[in-house]
Amino acid sequence: MAEVLVLVDHVDGEVKKSTFELLTAARALGEASAVVVGTPGTAGKVKDALASYGAAKVYAAESDDATGYLVTPKVDALATVAEQASPAAVLVSATADGKEVSGRLAIRLGGAVLVDAVGVNADGSVDQSIFGGAFSVKSKAAKGTPVVSVRPGAVEAEQADGAAAEETVALPAVDPAKSAKVTGVEPVVGGDRPELTEASIVVSGGRGVGSAEKFDVVEKLADSLGAAVGASRAAVDSGYYPAQFQVGQTGKTVSPQLYVALGISGAIQHRAGMQTSKTIVAVNKDAEAPIFEIADFGVVGDLFDVAPQLTDEVAKRKG
Amino acid sequence: MTNIVVLVKQVPDTYSERKLNESDHTLDRESADAVIDEINERAVEEALKIKEAGEGEVTVLCVGPDRATDAIRKALSMGADKAVHVSDEALQGSDMVATAKVIAGALGKVDGYDLVIAGNEASDGRGGAIPAMLAEILGVPQLTHARELSLDGTTLKVDRETEDGVTHLEASLPAVVSVTEKINEPRYPSFKGIMAAKKKPVETVTVADLGVDAGELGLSGAYATVLEAAPKPPRAAGERVDDDGDGGTKAAEYLVGQKLI
Numbered sequence: 001m002a003e004v005l006v007l008v009d010h011v012d013g014e015v016k017k018s019t020f021e022l023l024t025a026a027r028a029l030g031e032a033s034a035v036v037v038g039t040p041g042t043a044g045k046v047k048d049a050l051a052s053y054g055a056a057k058v059y060a061a062e063s064d065d066a067t068g069y070l071v072t073p074k075v076d077a078l079a080t081v082a083e084q085a086s087p088a089a090v091l092v093s094a095t096a097d098g099k100e101v102s103g104r105l106a107i108r109l110g111g112a113v114l115v116d117a118v119g120v121n122a123d124g125s126v127d128q129s130i131f132g133g134a135f136s137v138k139s140k141a142a143k144g145t146p147v148v149s150v151r152p153g154a155v156e157a158e159q160a161d162g163a164a165a166e167e168t169v170a171l172p173a174v175d176p177a178k179s180a181k182v183t184g185v186e187p188v189v190g191g192d193r194p195e196l197t198e199a200s201i202v203v204s205g206g207r208g209v210g211s212a213e214k215f216d217v218v219e220k221l222a223d224s225l226g227a228a229v230g231a232s233r234a235a236v237d238s239g240y241y242p243a244q245f246q247v248g249q250t251g252k253t254v255s256p257q258l259y260v261a262l263g264i265s266g267a268i269q270h271r272a273g274m275q276t277s278k279t280i281v282a283v284n285k286d287a288e289a290p291i292f293e294i295a296d297f298g299v300v301g302d303l304f305d306v307a308p309q310l311t312d313e314v315a316k317r318k319g
Numbered sequence: 320m321t322n323i324v325v326l327v328k329q330v331p332d333t334y335s336e337r338k339l340n341e342s343d344h345t346l347d348r349e350s351a352d353a354v355i356d357e358i359n360e361r362a363v364e365e366a367l368k369i370k371e372a373g374e375g376e377v378t379v380l381c382v383g384p385d386r387a388t389d390a391i392r393k394a395l396s397m398g399a400d401k402a403v404h405v406s407d408e409a410l411q412g413s414d415m416v417a418t419a420k421v422i423a424g425a426l427g428k429v430d431g432y433d434l435v436i437a438g439n440e441a442s443d444g445r446g447g448a449i450p451a452m453l454a455e456i457l458g459v460p461q462l463t464h465a466r467e468l469s470l471d472g473t474t475l476k477v478d479r480e481t482e483d484g485v486t487h488l489e490a491s492l493p494a495v496v497s498v499t500e501k502i503n504e505p506r507y508p509s510f511k512g513i514m515a516a517k518k519k520p521v522e523t524v525t526v527a528d529l530g531v532d533a534g535e536l537g538l539s540g541a542y543a544t545v546l547e548a549a550p551k552p553p554r555a556a557g558e559r560v561d562d563d564g565d566g567g568t569k570a571a572e573y574l575v576g577q578k579l580i
Contacts, residue, residue: 070460070462099447103415103419103449103452104452106415106416112543113448113542113543115444115445115447125546130445131337131338133551134336134550135339135550136548136549137339137344138545138547139545139546140544140546141542141544142544177459177460177491178460179461180462180488181488182488183488184486185487186485187483197482243501249442250442250500258579279579280554281574283566293553293554294553294556295557296558297558297559297570298558298559298560299560300561300566301562305564305567306562306566307567308567310567310568310570311567313567313570314574314580317571
């Protein structure tokens with residue numbers, strides 16, 4: 001069975017959930033091989049987690065340069081492994097880094113870039129959802145190795161036993177004339193809430209929230225549900241909530257199991273970032289708000305009445 | 320003197336209904352209004368700021384059909400000096416690999432570029448990888464998703480902002496930069512700028528002028544091919560209740576019924 005390479009996303013020895021989704025998708029295509037790029041000792045820390053999601057092999061591409069340069073070490077590692085393993089496909093997460101890695105790797109390998117897949121099929125084709133979920137597309141590589149970026153949260157991660165046999169990959173030295181040096185990092189301080197694009201529930205607030213202070217009504221509901229907090233462009237532009245939480249055409253695209261929209265009218269650009277959510281619940285004072293056209297359950301009313309009541313009901317049920 | 324090339328793309332307006340052609344699954348350019356992608360205006364603005372802070376020349380580079388000249392004129396009216404427009408029917412249906420290679424080839428038409436500035440992601444394809452792919456082909460550093468940029472001599476510093484947080488980057492020119500929405504507020508073209516743009520040189524070139532492999536271009540040459548495409552059935556509105564003091568409770572009951580809580 002051909003190998004399928006998965007680029008592992010990890011932070012401080014913790015593997016991101018999206019990587020487990022990639023390993024699950026990879027197993028439908030062949031034998032899942034995890035490629036770990038990091039400073040020496042990283043692969044040892046993440047190996048057990050990768051094994052529990054069915055990684056048959058773990059390629060350890062470790063060097064001090066691995067985190068010292070942008071994107072290039074990941075491309076180098078995947079290209080090196082791909083040359084020896086001739087994989088059926090390479091899977092990465094459809095994040096900013098992941099998409100850039102996939103594009104550059106395709107140039108190196110003479111492969112095909114398949115962007116932002118929401119499904120990976122056994123025949124190697126992928127499903128995509130474009131124009132903010134308005135069109136469904138199925139595409140595949142006509143020639144070359146398929147290099148696929150998979151949208152976080154789109155594939156459900158399933159555990160499986162993997163041998164996680166470790167193999168060392170020698171990373172080439174990085175040429176500073178060809179790569180940007182990383183001189184510092186400020187990771188997102190997400191607190192205890194899940195990451196927006198990885199969360200299975202997202203609670204978002206819009207212009208209707210009215211101020212930055214009042215956004216805590218959104219946060220409280222989110223925390224009762226164990227959800228991530230999002231915001232519409234109108235809310236971000238009004239300074240109610242930081243831009244990194246913006247959902248929509250110019251922000252993040254999310255497709256959680258449940259999306260709760262509080263005081264969001266549902267402009268086409270917002271819908272583009274959330275309309276592939278499995279279930280949508282909307283609360284808005286305006287009965288004519290377009291968000292109700294796509295909501296599975298809508299409450300016409302004041303979010304400052306409805307959301308706290310819902311928060312209490314959720315808390316009661318969780319006991 | 321910094322030679323800056325700004326990549327500009329004409330896209331269907333995100334406020335109009337965007338579609339794919341039924342026959343070959345390429346973009347239906349007739350169905351939507353065509354505009355310069357918003358993020359490109361920020362790329363132009365950043366180039367103009369660098370030029371105004373020192374010395375330099377700003378060249379607009381656009382790959383697209385004939386009517387993409389509107390997007391080019393917009394960039395020129397903001398203050399860019401000249402443009403290269405790659406327009407060739409052979410490019411119709413090209414994938415990202417072909418696009419990156421054509422842009423790399425077209426850079427050869429610009430006399431000694433120092434810096435390429437692009438948007439981080441086009442609003443239509445949302446591939447978000449062309450600037451990185453271009454850097455790979457050119458063999459220069461990528462400083463992408465920049466929310467802040469500073470240039471001191473030939474040393475370029477960028478604050479990259481993505482879902483992972485902020486990464487501080489440094490490299491020497493030549494380099495490829497892509498910018499995010501937060502980089503700046505683009506200027507509006509002045510009347511004078513609009514009039515001047517009409518006289519600025521736009522060099523139109525075809526694939527044959529660029530030395531790229533024609534076998535990789537267009538629908539037939541693409542590595543990635545679309546098998547099927549269909550509009551999704553619109554989401555139907557579901558249940559809706561008026562809040563009579565129990566709206567939150569009713570929402571909770573709905574979520575319980577859906578096994579979501």
